[in-house]
Amino acid sequence: MKLGLIGDDFTGSSDLANTLAKEGMRVVQYTGVPEHDADPSVEAGVVALKSRSIPVADAVAQSLAALDWLRAQGCTQFFFKYCSTFDSTPEGNIGPVADALADALGARQVIVCPAFPGTGRSVYQGHLFVNDRLLNESGMQNHPLTPMTDPDIRRWLAPQTTGTVGHVATQDVFAGPEAIRAALAREDAAGHRLIVVDAIRDADLRDIGTAARDLPLVTGGSGVALGLPANFGCIPGTPDWQGQAGPAICLSGSCSIATRAQVAEHRARNPARELGAEEVIEGRLDPDEVARWLLAQDGLPLAYSSADPDIVAEVQARYGRDRAGHAFEEFFAATARAAVAQGATRVITAGGETSGAVVEGLGLGELRIGPEIDPGVPALRARDDLVLALKSGNFGAPDFFDKANRLLAGA
Numbered sequence: 021m022k023l024g025l026i027g028d029d030f031t032g033s034s035d036l037a038n039t040l041a042k043e044g045m046r047v048v049q050y051t052g053v054p055e056h057d058a059d060p061s062v063e064a065g066v067v068a069l070k071s072r073s074i075p076v077a078d079a080v081a082q083s084l085a086a087l088d089w090l091r092a093q094g095c096t097q098f099f100f101k102y103c104s105t106f107d108s109t110p111e112g113n114i115g116p117v118a119d120a121l122a123d124a125l126g127a128r129q130v131i132v133c134p135a136f137p138g139t140g141r142s143v144y145q146g147h148l149f150v151n152d153r154l155l156n157e158s159g160m161q162n163h164p165l166t167p168m169t170d171p172d173i174r175r176w177l178a179p180q181t182t183g184t185v186g187h188v189a190t191q192d193v194f195a196g197p198e199a200i201r202a203a204l205a206r207e208d209a210a211g212h213r214l215i216v217v218d219a220i221r222d223a224d225l226r227d228i229g230t231a232a233r234d235l236p237l238v239t240g241g242s243g244v245a246l247g248l249p250a251n252f253g254c255i256p257g258t259p260d261w262q263g264q265a266g267p268a269i270c271l272s273g274s275c276s277i278a279t280r281a282q283v284a285e286h287r288a289r290n291p292a293r294e295l296g297a298e299e300v301i302e303g304r305l306d307p308d309e310v311a312r313w314l315l316a317q318d319g320l321p322l323a324y325s326s327a328d329p330d331i332v333a334e335v336q337a338r339y340g341r342d343r344a345g346h347a348f349e350e351f352f353a354a355t356a357r358a359a360v361a362q363g364a365t366r367v368i369t370a371g372g373e374t375s376g377a378v379v380e381g382l383g384l385g386e387l388r389i390g391p392e393i394d395p396g397v398p399a400l401r402a403r404d405d406l407v408l409a410l411k412s413g414n415f416g417a418p419d420f421f422d423k424a425n426r427l428l429a430g431a
């Protein structure tokens with residue numbers, strides 16, 4: 021293994037694996053830290069954690085355990101993947117995990133770059149944009165777990181790290197890899213270890229990748245991984261894919277804007293069942309029964325709890341944010357388990373936390389990466405009889421569920 025990657029959620033990890041696979045790396049996504057060594061043919065190993073919204077100390081401990089395993093597999097460079105919308109709170113977990121990994125590796129000049137132009141996320145003069153909106157006006161200010169209320173990544177990161185935050189601005193990035201290297205060295209000399217790097221185009225990300233060739237640790241969204249495989253001599257290509265026959269189900273616990281639009285579009289033409297917060301949280305809904313309902317439908321069935329921000333706020337005020345979140349996640353995991361036990365072979369999930377709960381609930385250890393469905397979302401093979409698509413909240417075209425199902429089926 022050459023490149024060792026640690027993802028703070030499962031959809032984000034598959035987004036990252038997708039980028040590396042398209043750039044020609046042989047990549048596998050692991051659910052948590054594996055207990056065995058990797059197959060020697062794997063060039064890039066993505067250890068998917070569910071560490072974005074857990075207590076800081078747990079996120080740090082899990083990330084360090086992942087780092088130990090990746091080091092033991094022979095990796096020479098490491099990557100910490102977080103969300104392209106920099107999902108975190110003033111306590112963490114991006115800063116503390118980046119600090120801990122940098123300490124363990126003795127790394128300096130640690131790039132911090134959430135940009136992902138393919139999905140509209142760019143970093144300009146230290147500020148994160150989603151398309152033409154600043155992050156804090158993009159809808160992310162209403163995120164149920166990590167509301168993002170400041171678009172200045174330097175300012176948002178500052179309270180999360182023990183050091184000071186540096187910046188490599190667009191004018192240096194546009195000047196190419198040598199200028200980026202020089203700017204990183206300048207920020208290092210000024211005493212900054214975590215350095216926010218601007219990027220607004222894929223070409224910028226490739227140049228940053230070239231500049232990062234000898235850096236032990238890079239952090240960011242999947243975008244900044246774009247330029248890394250070339251440093252290992254990889255050549256872009258399309259991963260192989262064998263379609264999977266059998267029944268499909270969709271599960272959505274994401275309340276993000278893109279998912280809510282996808283749910284509305286899907287519901288208009290397919291069987292869809294809304295999971296009521298009261299019933300789920302108070303344990304009055306049976307996941308086996310919901311799984312039976314899903315498998316009894318014609319068309320592509322969807323079970324969802326996706327709701328508008330005012331409804332989510334009411335649910336959280338009544339039950340508490342964590343209790344509500346966990347109840348839905350456990351419910352989706354149990355429903356997926358029951359549906360697969362009853363014969364489902366294609367499972368499409370929306371939402372990072374939701375997808376993580378489902379993959380863990382299904383006990384899937386390794387995911388092989390197939391072709392891209394939409395930017396940031398690959399087809400995944402878990403077993404000979406089970407394929408998945410794990411969609412990040414704000415990713416995907418309006419008809420994502422249908423599109424994913426067609427590609428997973430090999431149509």
Ligand SMILES: Nc1ncnc2c1ncn2[C@@H]1O[C@H](COP(=O)(O)OP(=O)(O)OP(=O)(O)O)[C@@H](O)[C@H]1O
Nearest residue numbers: 274275276325327335345348371372373374412413
């Ligand atoms: N109706 C609801 N009321 C309150 N909380 C909900 C509701 N539906 C889902 N949730 C919770 O909101 C959280 C949504 O997070 P999740 O990561 O799954 O989606 P997302 O944030 O849109 O995706 P991503 O992290 O990929 O951007 C989960 O913890 C989920 O259980």
Ligand SMILES: O=C(O)[C@@H](O)C(=O)CO
Nearest residue numbers: 032035103104241372412
């Ligand atoms: O980077 C992104 O936006 C996604 O991969 C993600 O992590 C959303 O949960």
